[in-house]
Amino acid sequence: MVNKKWYYKNFNMVSELDISGEFIYNGISIVNNMNSIDSEMPTELFLALYNISVGIERLQKIILVLWEFDEKEPIEKFSERIKIHNHVELNRRIEKAVGKKANFNKQEYQFLELVKNFYSNARYDRFAEVGNSWEYRLIHKFLADNYIGYERLISNSSIIPINDSIRKLIGRVVFKVVNYYYKLVKEGSQKSGTYSYELRNDSKAQKIFLHTENSRGLSSIKIDERIAISEILVYLRNTTDKSSYLKFIEEISPLNFDKMEISRYLSVFLLENRAPQYLIDEIEYIYDKEKINIRERIEHLDLMTKDNMQCLFDFPYQKKIYTLLQDIKKREDVSIEIITRLQDANCYIDDSEIQEVIKSIIDNANKYLSNEILREVFINDFNDLYRILEDEHVIERWENLILDEEVN
DSSP states (O other): OOOHHHHIIIIIHHHHHHHHHHHHHHHHHHHHHOOEEOTTOOHHHHHHHHHHHHHHHHHHHHHHHHHTOOTTSOHHHHHHHTOOOOHHHHHHHHHHHHTSOOOOOHHHHHHHHHHHHIIIIITTHHHHSTTOOHHHHHHHHHHHHTTOOOOOOSSOTTOEEOOHHHHHHHHHHHHHHHHHHHHHHHHHHHHHTOOTTOOOTTOHHHHHHTOOOOTTTTHHHHHHHHHHHHHHHHHHHHOOOOOHHHHHHHTSOOOOOOGGGHHHHHHHHHHHSSOOHHHHHHHHHHHHHTTOOHHHHHHHHHHTTOTTOHHHHHHHHHHHHHHHHHHHHHHTOOOHHHHHHHHHHHTTOOOHHHHHHHHHHHHHHHHHHTTSSOHHHHHHHHHHHHHHHHHTTHHHHHHHHHHHHHHO
């Protein structure tokens, strides 16, 4: 039977680690997307600091569970002892629990002080005081203490334009803090015989905690993601590749956007990870103007977001190939027309192994039609290749899909 306190250290903390990483990722994303900090409207700064401070605090408490929690102590009593919102005090307790000073430099200690003051004072200051802007003053001091310069706007000198140096500083400092703490999570897991360090594959937390050190710190995560999306856009625009998914997209008629606005739309997608409202308004206008069947179009667009729909996309081509193969099998012969239709359909089959088998059938058929091999040789080779599809249950799967289509 699983010990309750082991369960607490293992499964509870695995979930907490995922939550912590999610908060930190979201905070770093906001920092990367920010253009400026305005003391009068500090929404983005507030959300960035809130997410990062909550994420770091939860990470600190995971370490205390793994290192400080004495299993003789009731869980409820221990949980009350860590119900504090003071990153500096939590770090002091971590240092005591692990028996060594944190491997932080001056900047990293300053940042812990910043998130402590933000969480203790800035979260609710506008409910308590008129015109207060704690988070603005905290970040202004942090940047000044680290000699980070920026050009002040002539129109409003209080606005802080977010430049690359600011993103690098925050990304690098948060990485150092998070990286050190995650090492303690792994060491604490080993000490307590738990798997509390484990991360969901391809999760936001995995990106944060397994990030490789570089000069930009965690801010490079968003740059990498932006590059990845840009590369996909370039591929979609310029590729000559064929697949059932690409064919599906090709067959959706594009809206009549103003081509001069496309770069503006993409800039917001790539830099801010959102669709601008003016694009949404434009789409609604085009839908109305061109009398588009919105329900039908959205059903098609929704299919583009589902990663398990590949079978649906290439089913028409699988069905076509199955029918053509049955024709060859029945007639024990082949024609140029059938070869052409096989080639056309095979381009959109997404299983490379099936593609190779069909390609071999096509190659042999071409040899037969050009009198390089006898018909008997072609049919024998065809039957051998057909058996490969049978042995791999491809033929059976095709027949079931066709039967399901007929039933429905």
